[in-house]
Amino acid sequence: MAVKYRVIIAGCGGMSNAWIDYALNRSDVEMVALVDIKLEFAKVMADKKGLSCRLFDNIEEAIKETGANLVFDVTVPASHYNIATASMELGCDVFGEKPLAETMEQCNGIVALSDLTGRSHAVMQNRRFDPRIRSLQELIRSGTIGRPGYMGAEFFLGPHFGGFRDMMDSPLLLDMAIHTFDAARMIIGADPVSVYCQEFNPPGSWYKGNASAICIFEMSDGSIFCYQGSWCAEGVPTSWEASWRISGEKGTAIWDGIGAPYAEVISEGDQTGKFTREHTRVEGGVIDLQRTFHQGCLDELFLSLEENRPAETDCRDNRFSMAMVLGALESTKTGRKINIEKFIKTPNSQFQHSSSFSN
CATH class of the missing domain: 3.30.360.10 (Dihydrodipicolinate Reductase; domain 2)
Structure with missing residues (x-):
């Protein structure tokens, strides 16, 4: 099968192993770059996986110099919004680790940019x-x-x-x-x-x-x-x-x-x-999935690109799961019930809420 997806891995910590191993087993994927703010982490991962692709500490530079069209975002949550927006603006589709982003405002921003650019953004919800x-x-x-x-x-x-x-x-x-x-x-x-x-x-x-x-x-x-x-x-x-x-x-x-x-x-x-x-x-009936958890979710993400449709865990859907997390945090902070529809539409600054997701 001819190479169709020129993939960049952004974030070379332990979580990236499963993503890289999956990509290496697809004949339609070429790994064109590893990106990490600590370049030595990218070098260690490249050596570990036997990769000869280019190494960068900047996602924009990596995309421009390699002609990538798909980014795997396996960075820490604080970087998800910047990686997603930079990648889509430069013409790449994005598969990202959870969470979609750190705030509801950022989640909505990713959805809006996906709509504007026509680029796909989907989240790893392996369960x-x-x-x-x-x-x-x-x-x-x-x-x-x-x-x-x-x-x-x-x-x-x-x-x-x-x-x-x-x-x-x-x-x-x-x-x-x-x-x-x-x-x-x-x-x-x-x-x-x-x-x-x-x-x-x-x-x-x-x-x-x-x-x-x-x-x-x-x-x-x-x-x-x-x-x-x-x-x-x-x-x-x-x-x-x-x-x-x-x-x-x-x-x-x-x-x-x-x-x-x-x-x-x-x-x-x-x-x-x-x-x-x-x-x-x-x-309950027996459900036959060819592959499960991470591999099953990645299969669905690639299939959605092939079929030109939103993935099951597309950002537009996933933001409702994020609203459950962020709305719950707002509720515990304020001591009141939170209207999710209003919470999704209201800039987080008006809720005076900030989160601190970590990986």
Whole structure:
């Protein structure tokens, strides 16, 4: 297959390994440059992967000198907006690590520039490409439990990372919750309308900032999504994918984040007069994905370019997941419920909000 994509990797830290390995296995991709503000990091990565491509410490220079048409943005979140806008302005499509950007204003700016330039920008949300999550989504989409009214996700783990996360103001919401929030939108097929959030740091926490949070989201389908999470919960951990309960008109769907999802629905037949109805278990279907997680998401990103359509994790869609994170942070800061539509449209300076995402 002829080379179609001239790819630059921006950001040569540990996260870039998976992206580079994927690109090297595509016959339609040529790696034309590695970019890092610390040029020695790019050199180390080039040596590690046996690459002979050019090395730069500036994305604009790299694009202009190599004729690249696609940028993999694996930089720290604080750089995402600048990398994305510079790349699209110079004619490149962009695949970026999460988060889309640090503020709602920047997220909207990326979307606006994608519209203006016609360039694609999509985000790595690898957990969407988990067959078990797809199976849970299908249980809901197929109407197995009827119209959903409540969705809950519990996320309780006690990872001792050390390093920057221990010093973040909001380590759970800023660094991890985006995965669960994005999955919730995908599973139920709805977007956030409002959020009320309370962050706290419970006894025994080894984090400087708030490592626990409870969020209540109103969703566009009329349902309520409740997120309960902690990154300093010792004992009886949930899965990294969270533990889910979705209740609807006809029954409830369950996924523990480990095995396969299932539902219990009202059994057929006359149950008149019964105090509690009988229920029938429905197993979630087996979803066959050729490749999963990072590779599955990257496959979708390239397929979207081939088919000239927005990717599933296109920036226009992903900003609603980001609005859940940033709206929750605004709510915990102000102590009030946040209207997501207004929050998305209002410049962040009016909310007096600033975030500090880190990788």
